[in-house]
Amino acid sequence: MRLLVLGGTRFLGxxxxxxxxxxxxxVTTLTRGQSGEPPPTVDSRIGDRTTSDGLAALGDGEWxxxxxxxxxxxxxxxASARALDGRVGHYVFVSTISTYPGWPAEPVDAATxxxxxxxxxxxxxxxxxxxxxxxxxxxxxxxxxxxxLVRSGLLIGPHDNTIRLSWWLSRLACGGEVLAGGSPxxxxxxxxxxxxxxxxxxxxxxxxxxxxxxxxxxxxxxxGRMLAAxxxxxxxxxxxxxxxxxxxxxxxxxxxxxxxxxxxxxxxPHTWDADSRPAYEAGLRSxxxxxxxxxxxxxxxxxxxxxxxxxxxxxxxxxxxxxAVLDAWHRR
Numbered sequence: 350m351r352l353l354v355l356g357g358t359r360f361l362g363x364x365x366x367x368x369x370x371x372x373x374x375x376v377t378t379l380t381r382g383q384s385g386e387p388p389p390t391v392d393s394r395i396g397d398r399t400t401s402d403g404l405a406a407l408g409d410g411e412w413x414x415x416x417x418x419x420x421x422x423x424x425x426x427x428a429s430a431r432a433l434d435g436r437v438g439h440y441v442f443v444s445t446i447s448t449y450p451g452w453p454a455e456p457v458d459a460a461t462x463x464x465x466x467x468x469x470x471x472x473x474x475x476x477x478x479x480x481x482x483x484x485x486x487x488x489x490x491x492x493x494x495x496x497x498l499v500r501s502g503l504l505i506g507p508h509d510n511t512i513r514l515s516w517w518l519s520r521l522a523c524g525g526e527v528l529a530g531g532s533p534x535x536x537x538x539x540x541x542x543x544x545x546x547x548x549x550x551x552x553x554x555x556x557x558x559x560x561x562x563x564x565x566x567x568x569x570x571x572x573g574r575m576l577a578a579x580x581x582x583x584x585x586x587x588x589x590x591x592x593x594x595x596x597x598x599x600x601x602x603x604x605x606x607x608x609x610x611x612x613x614x615x616x617x618p619h620t621w622d623a624d625s626r627p628a629y630e631a632g633l634r635s636x637x638x639x640x641x642x643x644x645x646x647x648x649x650x651x652x653x654x655x656x657x658x659x660x661x662x663x664x665x666x667x668x669x670x671x672x673a674v675l676d677a678w679h680r681r
Contacts (some may be wrong), residue, residue, distance in 0.1 A: 350369075350372075350375070350413045350414060350553075350554055350561070351374070351375045351377075351412040351413045351527045352365075352369045352373045352374045352375065352376050352378070352412060352413065352414050352415075352416065352549075352550070352553070353377045353378075353379070353407070353410070353414070353415040353416070353417065353433075353437065353552060354366055354369075354378045354379070354415070354416050354418065354671050355379050355398065355415065355416070355417040355418060355419055355429065355650060356378070356379075356380060356417070357378035357379075357380055357387050357388065357418070358378070358384040358387055358408075359382055359384045359385075359508075360504070360506075360508050360509060360510055360511075360519040360542060361418050361443065361501075361504060361542050361545065362378075362380075362418040362419065362507070363385070363387075364506070364542045364543050364545070364546035365418065365507055365546040365550070366388065366559075367388070367393060367543075367546075368543060368546045368547050368550060369413040369550055370388060370391070370411060372538055372550065374550070374567040375392075376390070376391045376392065376395050377391070377392040377393075377394060377407075377410065377412065378391055378392070378394065379394045379395075379396050379398070379404070379406060379407060379630065380395065380396075381392075381397050382681075383395070383396045383397065386662065391438075391567075394406035394407060397418075398420075398425050398428070398429050398607070399422070399425050399473050401430075403425075403428075404428075404429060404432050406482040409436075409473065410436065410438065410628070411437070412434045412437050412438070413432055413437070413438045413439070413554070414437065414438060414439050414440075414441060414550070414553030414554065415437045415439075415440050415441065415553075415554070416430070416441045416443070416549055416550070416553065417441065417442045417443060417444045417466065417488075419443075420442060420443070420487075420488075420641075420651035421464060421472075421477070421480060421481070421482060421484065421485030422461050422470070422471060422472045422482045422484070423467065423468050423469060423470040423474075423480060423484050423486065423487045423617045424468075424469045424470060424487075426442070426468075426484040427468050427469055427487035427490065427491065428640070428644055430487055430488050430490070430491035430492060431491050431662070431663075433491075433651070434491050435445055435478065435494065436615075437652050438553075438556070439492075439496065439497070439525045439552075439553045439554075439556050440488055440492040440496040440497070441492070441496070441497045441499060441549045441550075441552055441553045441678055442484065442485060442488045442496060442497070442499065443499050443501060443549070444482075444484065444485050444498050444560070445478060445481050445500060445501055446476070446491040446500050446501065446502050446562060446564065446623055447477055447478030447481065447680065448463040448464055448478050448479075448481050448500060448665070449461050449462075449463055449478070449500075450462075450463070450464050450478070452619065452623070452651035453612065453618070453619045454616075454617065454618065454619065455619055456524070456563060456619045456622060457562065457619070457622070457623050457624065457625070458623070459500075459559070459560055459561055459562055459624070459625035462481040462609065463485070464478055464482040464483075465479075465482070465657060466479045466480060466482045466483030466486065467483055467484050467486070467568065468484075468486040468489075468490050469483075470484055470485070470489035473475075473668075479573040479639050480516070485498045485558055485560065485676070487600045494558045495558070496628060497549070497552040497553065497557055497558065497559065497560075497561070498559065498561070499524055499545070499549055499552075499561060499563045500560060500561060500562050501540070501545060501563045501564065502538055502539070502540055502544045502562070502563060502564025502565070502623060502625070503538065503540070504539070504540055504541075504545060504612070505510075505539045505540075505542065505641055505645065506541045506542035506543055506641050506644065506645055507543065507645050507647070507648035508648060509540075509541075509542070509645065511608055512577075512608075512642070512664035512665065513610060514539075514579070514603060514604065514607045514642065514645055514661060515645060515649060515657055515658050516658060516664055516665050517575075517576060517609065517610070518579050518582075518642070518645060518646050518649060518654075519649070519654050519658050520587075520651075520665065521579050521580050521583045521585055521589075521629040522576060522583040522584075522585050522587075522654065523585065523587070523629075524585040524586045524587050525586070525587065525588070526587075526588045526590055527576075527587045527588065527589050527590065527671075527675055528608065528666065528671045528675055529572070529576060529589050529590065529591050529592070529608070529611075530591075530592060530594065530597050530602070530608045530611030530613075531591065531593065531594055531611060531614065532572075532573070532591055532677065533571060533573020533574075533577075534571050534572075534573060535571060535573070535612070535614070535621070536567065536568050536569060536570070536571055536572075536621045536622065537565070537570050537571060537572050537574075537575060537621050537638075538564045538565045538567060538570075538620075538621040538622070538623060538625070539564070539565055539570070539575070539641070540563065540565050540635055540636065540672070541635060541640075541641045541670040542563045543634075543636075544633070544635045545563060547625065547634075548563070548628070548631075548632055548633040548634070551632045552631070552632070555632075557631050557632070559589045559627075559631075561625075561627055561628040561631065562623045562624060562625045562626065562627070562628060563628050563633060564623060564625050564628075565635045566621065566626065566629060566635070567621070567622045567623070567624055567625070568622075569635070569651050570637075572583075572610070572611075573591075574629075575638050575642060576589055577589075577669070578638060578639040578642040578643070579642050582642055582643050582646045583646060583665050587618040589615055590675055590676060590678065592674065592675070592678045594614060594615065594679055596674075596677070597611070597613070597674065598613060600673075600674045602670075602674060604665065606617070606664060606665075607665065607666040607667075607670075608665075608666060609664065609665060625672060630677050639657070647672055661667035
């Protein structure tokens with residue numbers, strides 16, 4: 350199979366490239382050349398899709414599948430899709446669960462109405478989720494049934510450049526009493542970046558059409574299970590203390606940022622129960638959270654924990670504030 354990856358050097362794009370190479374695919378990437386180099390066996394092209402000649406580096410090449418990991422503005426995605434029409438067999442577009450305006454306050458599935466956004470909208474025509482909905486319409490306009498729209502949930506795994514699992518691993522590795530939000534039995538719906546990459550290639554190879562909520566199945570893991578696995582692999586003496594949502598909110602702890610992945614149930618009741626069953630019926634599979642946690646820690650220790658979380662400066666709760674919140678909780 351001949352694969353074109355728009356993107357390909359960071360997190361999800363990197364996972365797509367590595368997975369395709371392991372499967373024996375021929376891989377071409379188009380990147381801006383700002384986030385590292387793909388493996389040497391990749392046909393690496395440099396171009397910026399947001400410019401008028403951004404795809405010129407691709408020449409007149411043809412591919413069986415394109416995986417678009419870096420489309421954020423509808424008019425740019427529309428231009429790319431039109432340029433590749435007739436040269437690519439199937440278009441796999443990485444979208445987001447945020448295309449649903451009611452999420453996470455309301456439950457969602459693949460049929461839930463999405464944000465309204467034109468396929469030629471510009472960067473000032475909406476927020477992230479709105480523009481991604483427009484990007485989906487741009488792909489559909491050019492490729493129709495020759496496309497897969499991957500409405501990704503929260504990705505975790507090795508090479509993660511966000512303030513997610515790697516922050517928790519680094520915090521637990523420091524030991525001591527660790528503040529955690531809510532309760533250990535609160536469900537989660539993470540998806541390993543490598544599992545999503547593998548499924549997207551499957552969709553491209555087998556021409557699987559449609560839009561899919563693409564995350565773990567509901568109720569297959571919990572926040573407590575993730576942190577227990579993280580504590581085990583880091584080998585520290587961390588003691589996890591679970592503090593309820595109200596106490597954290599009263600203490601002005603910021604959901605998602607000061608405590609990564611924590612979302613108060615009353616505010617965001619449906620963060621972790623999106624209906625992803627159709628994606629699994631179409632071949633998506635997800636590995637146990639323990640495997641993802643272990644592999645992420647192995648990557649972090651290989652590159653250096655400080656380097657692995659270096660892009661997360663300012664993320665996570667300040668140690669003094671964490672201590673104050675815990676002390677107040679114990680005095681309640």
